[in-house]
Amino acid sequence: MAQLRIVQYINQFFAQIGGEEMAHIKPELREGIVGPGLAFNQAFGDEAEIVAAVICGDSYFNENLETAKKEIVEMVKSQSPDLFIAGPAFNAGRYGVACGSICDAVKKELGIPALTGMYVENPGVDMFKESVYIVSTKNSAAGMRDAVKKMAPLALKLGRNEKIGASAQEGYIPNGIRVNFFEKERGSKRAVDMLLKKMAGKDFVTEFPMPDFDRVKPNPAVKNISKAKIALVTSGGIVPKGNPDHIESSSASKYGRYDIEGVMDLTADTYETAHGGYDPVYANEDADRVLPVDVMREFEKEGKIGSLFHYFYTTVGNGTAVKSAKKYAEEIAAELKKANIDAVILTST
Amino acid sequence: MKLELGYIDIQDIQFSEESKIANGVLYVNKDEIQKIVLGQEHIRSVEIDIARPGESVRITPVKDVIEPRVKVEGPGGIFPGVISKVGTVGSGKTHVLRGSAVVTTGQIVGFQEGIIDMAGPGADYTPFSKLNNLVLKMEPEEGLAQHEHEHALRMAGLKVATYLGELARNVQPDETQEFETYSIPEGMEKLKGLPRVAYVLMLQSQGLMHDTYVYGVDAKRSLPTIINPTEIMDGAILSGNCVSACDKNTTYHHLNNPVVMDLFDKHGKEINFVGVIITNENVYLADKERSSDWTAKLAEWLGLDGVIISQEGFGNPDTDLIMNCKKIESKNIPTVIITDEYAGRDGSSQSLADADALATAVVTGGNANELITLPKLDKVIGDVSYVERIAGGFNGNLKEDGSIVVELQAITGATNEMGFNRLSAR
Structure with missing residues (x-):
């Protein structure tokens, strides 16, 4: 060399x-x-x-x-x-x-x-x-x-x-990028040793310093919900049957946007969940349980809300890095703003 | 409570006319295993195979890993409340077929089943590559609902493990080890002056297919309680879950809980290992608040000087982990938590879904999002076509040359949060 x-x-x-x-x-x-x-x-x-x-x-x-x-x-x-x-x-x-x-x-x-x-x-x-x-x-x-x-x-x-x-x-100072490696001792032994030091008031080094956590303040309430144009966004993985965009069951690399113009109800034949982090049985039986299109349509008809936006946005929250989630949210929010959406119902799992 | 474990080292598994253990070899009669598995309701077929350390074999999608054990002295039987009758275990003598396991695989149940590679780079990440595994590839009846499917596989695996364990009943162990914990007043007197330490063991209980059973009780329907560590060695806690493969606590992990073993190692010398507080990871906020209140209350009540908390799964249970830590620390009891990370494939994202400044002492099992390429192996037990769908897989990750690109998440036991492995991250 x-x-x-x-x-x-x-x-x-x-x-x-x-x-x-x-x-x-x-x-x-x-x-x-x-x-x-x-x-x-x-x-x-x-x-x-x-x-x-x-x-x-x-x-x-x-x-x-x-x-x-x-x-x-x-x-x-x-x-x-x-x-x-x-x-x-x-x-x-x-x-x-x-x-x-x-x-x-x-x-x-x-x-x-x-x-x-x-x-x-x-x-x-x-x-x-x-x-x-x-x-x-x-x-x-x-x-x-x-x-x-x-x-x-x-x-x-x-x-x-x-x-x-x-x-x-x-030997470099932690730079915010987490890198895997094999320690000399297994984790349980390291935990016991760390606890002995912590109880004795001795110095110890945590393997993961707690981050400053993002806490998002809720927006003020919507003034007139009966006129509001509302969108549905979910991290619960509801997708058209067959998961056409192959959203991953964990650690999603993308989000999907699907048209629900004229869809009154999500059924077992038409929608399912791609999410791998919760029991999928009930969501697959009736995806409205996670993404409440049926109730929103009723409310729309009854005039309880203005209208339901004809797209819904979906991804899988399971194992998905916060950084990725943030990126998807920024893109989705920009589209929702452009479409003059007044409020969003965000559902998880 | 005192338990003696007698370890019988299993160097190999072979099929044979007669099931027996001789000279460190576990001989297995295939027909008898088949009879046990097919005796389980809803299982249509089974293929029985052996995977040994170093062999070019990939097992996937893996559901559970179970170590065969048998109770030879003392009350109760192995896997109480599920296989044996309900009855307090954890005392007397138990024989362990060390170095062997039953691995269950077959048609996918959910998304969260994993990969065990017996050779190659993937083998470094799963502890089960070091075992002689009897692998059951089981197929369910047509149209069987997922919950029944999971139950049938779980029961068949436990039954086969019990059958194998029974073979060790009259075998002379290669090594024995004694574990004893004391009642509160006894411990106070015998181990006077030593810090009182307990272990808060969080059990996955997010819902069907994300469950854990304690003496047969579904952990999500129970309040946190106290259990003797030796009871766990006799199979009082069983995995019934399909949480992501990398941080799923399999039944094998429970039987060989590393925190329990390493606390016993210091017990009577540097600490008084008082016992184990088991708690759940339910999905409702009220449950989370109630259960974490309870663990903190029990920790205070036991007069503890220190606590180790281990987690199972990620995301939603991060909240339970942080609540447990925060509330126990607030009682002025120092804690160390064991978790793993989802820092994104490039490691640059925030690792946990919850955090608190009181969590000053953290042990990590590594970043589960990190990618690994698993080269083609000669033989697959199970079905490799599921690797795009399991947690940690993605569309197109199964390459034409037979290699697979996955996140570590997909490897069974890779980032275990009981601290079973040496893998970590900084």
């Missing part, structure tokens, strides 16, 4: 140019290895080589963000590397932001994989953890050896376009 070419970004301090008094220096490209590059190069052995370093003062970068980024991206491009490494920045705030920004830019503009390292509380982490791989380091340069040990193997994987494992395996 050919040796990977790597360009590394470092600040004035790690280039041994100076401290805060030299933070104003402009970007400079130096061929060969500078500062921490030495430790990285040793760790890479024959598999990769740092061919150049880009050095920039922290103040210059942060005060001239756009120009600095442009200049640095050009310098990186001139070396046509296989991989770009910035830092590690440890707990240096401006340096961390610079490392995150430039990795992001190199990745997006040059399509070159990029990696940086920071202490978990560095402000650069929250800004860039979702767009760039950031290895978790100690909070000062004394942790350089440890940082190199974690960053070098991940760098090689990125440079070779190999599959990147879970954060816990590879």
